[in-house]
Amino acid sequence: xxxxxxxxxxxxxxxxxxxxxxxxxxxxxxxxxxxxxxxxxxxxxxxxxxxxxxxxxxxxxxxxxxxxxxxxxxxxxxxxxxxxxxxxxxxxxxxxxxxxxxxxxxxxxxxxxxxxxxxxxxxxxxxxxxxxxxxxxxxxxxxxxxxxxxxxxxxxxxxxxxxxxxxxxxxxxxxxxxxxxxxxxxxxxxxxxxxxxxxxxxxxxxxxxxxxxxxxxxxxxxxxxxxxxxxxxxxxxxxxxxxxxxxxxxxxxxxxxxxxxxxxxxxxxxxxxxxxxxxxxxxxxxxxxxxxxxxxxxxxxxxxxxxxxxxxxxxxxxxxxxxxxxxxxxxxxxxxxxxxxxxxxxxxxxxxxxxxxxxxxxxxxxxxxxxxxxxxxxxxxxxxxxxxxxxxxxxxxxxxxxxxxxxxxxxxxxxxxxxxxxxxxxxxxxxxxxxxxxxxxxxxxxxxxxxxxxxxxxxxxxxxxxxxxxxx
Numbered sequence: 001x002x003x004x005x006x007x008x009x010x011x012x013x014x015x016x017x018x019x020x021x022x023x024x025x026x027x028x029x030x031x032x033x034x035x036x037x038x039x040x041x042x043x044x045x046x047x048x049x050x051x052x053x054x055x056x057x058x059x060x061x062x063x064x065x066x067x068x069x070x071x072x073x074x075x076x077x078x079x080x081x082x083x084x085x086x087x088x089x090x091x092x093x094x095x096x097x098x099x100x101x102x103x104x105x106x107x108x109x110x111x112x113x114x115x116x117x118x119x120x121x122x123x124x125x126x127x128x129x130x131x132x133x134x135x136x137x138x139x140x141x142x143x144x145x146x147x148x149x150x151x152x153x154x155x156x157x158x159x160x161x162x163x164x165x166x167x168x169x170x171x172x173x174x175x176x177x178x179x180x181x182x183x184x185x186x187x188x189x190x191x192x193x194x195x196x197x198x199x200x201x202x203x204x205x206x207x208x209x210x211x212x213x214x215x216x217x218x219x220x221x222x223x224x225x226x227x228x229x230x231x232x233x234x235x236x237x238x239x240x241x242x243x244x245x246x247x248x249x250x251x252x253x254x255x256x257x258x259x260x261x262x263x264x265x266x267x268x269x270x271x272x273x274x275x276x277x278x279x280x281x282x283x284x285x286x287x288x289x290x291x292x293x294x295x296x297x298x299x300x301x302x303x304x305x306x307x308x309x310x311x312x313x314x315x316x317x318x319x320x321x322x323x324x325x326x327x328x329x330x331x332x333x334x335x336x337x338x339x340x341x342x343x344x345x346x347x348x349x350x351x352x353x354x355x356x357x358x359x360x361x362x363x364x365x366x367x368x369x370x371x372x373x374x375x376x377x378x379x380x381x382x383x384x385x386x387x388x389x390x391x392x393x394x395x396x397x398x399x400x401x402x403x404x405x406x407x408x409x410x411x412x413x414x415x416x417x418x419x420x421x422x423x424x425x426x427x428x429x430x431x432x433x434x435x436x437x438x439x440x441x442x443x444x445x446x447x448x449x450x451x452x453x454x455x456x457x458x459x460x461x462x463x464x465x466x467x468x469x470x471x472x
Contacts, residue, residue, distance in 0.1 A: 004029040004248070005168035009075050009225040009368065012171060016074040019063060023074030023118065026123065027038075029057040030076050030120055033167050037471055039258070040148065042140035043163040043236040045081045045226045047093055047121035052076065055118045062391035065278045073116030078170040081122035081159050082129060083109050083203035083216075091321040092207045093125040093157075095138050095335045096328060106205025106242065108174060108216060108233040115466050120170055124160030129176055129209045130321065132184050132409040134159030137337045144388045145469040146187060146435055152388040153187035154407065157209075160188035160221045162454060172220040172229055175240060179313060180413025181218050183425035187383035187438025190427045191217040192455065192465060194226045195413075197445045198420035201230070210320035211242075213313070213417045222456035223426065227251035230448060246446055254449035255456040260294030260401030262454065265376035269303035271412055274400045275385040282437040283382045289461050290380075296463035300379060305361075307366040309415040310407070315350040316418075322347025371430040373444045379453050382412055382439030383425035412440060422448045426455050427464040436464070 004026050007015070010343055015021045031049050038044050059074040079085065080090045084102035091097045105113070113119075115219060124142045126134060134156035137140045142159040144152040145167040154163045158175030162185025165173050175182040177195040186193030194217045201216050218229035234248045266272070266287050272280050291297045313382050322329075332342055385408055386397050391406050403411075418422040421442050428439035439458070443451035459465045 006472060007171065008222055008226055009072065009171045009220060011076045013072055016063070017069060020173040023056040023059040024053065027052050027073060027076050027118055029135055030170060030438045034120065038168060038169060040143065041145060041163050041167055041169070042142050043124055043159070043167065043169055044078070044121045045093070045124050045139050046089055048088060048119060051159060052120050054151070054432050059116065059118065070116035070166050071115060071228060072112065074118060075116065075120045076120045076170060077112065078120045078161070078173045079109060080125050080173065080175050082125065082157050082176060082207035083174060083372050085109055085119065085122065088122065090122065090207070090224060092345070093127040093136050093139060095280055099218045100204070104133050104205065107202040107237045111233050119234070123164055123173060125462055126157035126159065127337050128207065128325070129157040129178060129181060130340050130343055132156050132406055134185060141391055145471055146172050146190060151391045152435070153188060153391055155188035155388070157181040157217065158185050158290060162186060162191060164190045164220050165189070165221060166270065166469060168468070171219060172225055172403065174216060175219045176206060177215045178415065179410045179417050181415045183423060183438070183440060184409050185218055186219055186425040187201070187452050188388040188436070190436030190464070190467070191219060191221055192223055192226055192426040193217070193423065194230060194424045194448065194452070196230060196234065197422045199242050200422070200446060201450065202240040202243050203212045204237055204239035208316040208324055212320060213317055215417065223424070223452045224252065224255055224460055226424070227255060227452045244446065249449050251449055251452055254453050256453055257457055257460050258294065259290055259454055262295045262378070263376045264290055264295045264297045264350055264454070265300035265372055265379045265380040267299055267302060267379055268299050269301045270306040271381035274398050274411065275382045276397070276399060278431045279382050279385055279387065279437050283380070283439055286428035286439045286458065287380055290457070293457060293461055294360070298371045302372060305365050306415050308361050309365055310411070312358040312365065313414045313418055314360070315354045315358040318347035319350050319355050319387070324384050338454055351438055362418045367417070369419045369421055371440070377443070379442040381440045381442070382411055383440040384413070385411055386470065387431055387435040387437060416442055421445060422451050424451050426458065428458070428462070429464060430467070
């Protein structure tokens with residue numbers, strides 16, 4: 001079968017299970033593409049070809065003798081390089097951990113292995129996940145595949161995850177999201193990325209940035225594939241006390257292909273009004289498409305609390321990040337990227353009073369989002385107010401005025417890290433220059449099923465998720 005590297009995880013699982021293709025063919029197709037294209041994209045930090053092929057041969061052997069198989073049997077994937085992997089280095093995108101080799105897998109890596117998935121390698125990222133642009137001075141700046149010549153930002157901190165999935169170097173990946181680090185690269189790279197509810201997926205064995213804001217989740221080319229991956233990794237884990245004991249639903253079964261009768265709240269104030277005209281136009285068109293599919297769309301105003309989200313997020317992340325890095329900063333500060341070190345040190349200047357006030361604002365944001373979702377099944381907004389900027393861009397003009405790039409990229413995503421609600425980014429259009437635009441869907445706590453249902457229905461109504469960058 002030609003171009004196996006563009007097949008979805010769902011399709012690959014079906015082809016492998018029916019023996020239409022072998023796991024070895026699939027893994028080799030992806031490894032060949034990585035060898036050809038990754039030197040120009042810098043999506044991977046570590047590739048594991050021998051291990052991946054050994055696992056693929058074992059998966060093929062299991063099929064041949066009729067052994068029971070999991071939902072991802074023989075399907076390759078990749079991990080952001082902050083997930084512990086036994087015997088494979090986990091760098092966190094930093095020189096400090098360049099030779100760090102964990103003895104055990106992160107819980108989610110182990111669960112994917114039990115589902116039959118095969119790890120291709122570890123993906124590039126912003127050092128210690130602290131930044132939305134997707135830049136890394138140690139392992140290279142991942143290049144957005146939609147415009148390699150101009151070297152546009154891939155988005156961060158899960159930059160390698162976004163690039164690898166968009167460019168066909170992996171059919172799916174795991175990222176992490178503290179202020180938007182799954183949804184921002186998903187938006188800029190034109191893929192589908194899901195930040196689950198806080199507590200839905202274990203973070204045991206995942207290098208932290210801010211313990212009360214960190215989420216881990218799937219990054220794929222479709223909502224159906226996000227549902228497949230989420231089903232494999234979600235659920236209570238005794239090794240992570242923040243995980244919920246609520247049962248894990250059948251996410252794939254929730255994908256009805258229709259939004260008829262669902263209530264969708266369009267976030268215009270602060271969100272659409274703050275986006276550039278080309279982003280606003282694409283998101284409004286997406287809302288019209290969903291309305292045409294039978295959804296009831298009306299406007300929701302959360303601006304009164306959202307304008308305070310940035311001020312609340314900063315002290316929480318800064319304090320919690322410094323708590324993890326304080327000793328490393330004391331003993332190995334010179335090995336950090338200087339910008340990352342400066343940002344980490346900010347936590348030392350946040351008082352206990354500011355941290356508590358930020359948590360109080362956080363509660364207000366959560367209550368406001370909950371109230372809106374009491375009247376709606378999902379909320380709809382842009383994922384990012386801009387499309388992928390040039391890698392050296394520092395300022396942009398938004399719908400409501402100028403902004404630095406970093407603040408612009410996280411403006412619409414970090415409120416839902418504060419609130420902990422599930423949120424998904426998926427492509428909803430392209431600019432005249434051919435750059436993807438991201439749509440964000442936000443749902444009730446632990447209702448990823450409805451978020452994915454709406455995303456999947458939109459992807460049945462449109463083909464934006466099926467478009468591919470031209471890479472030669």
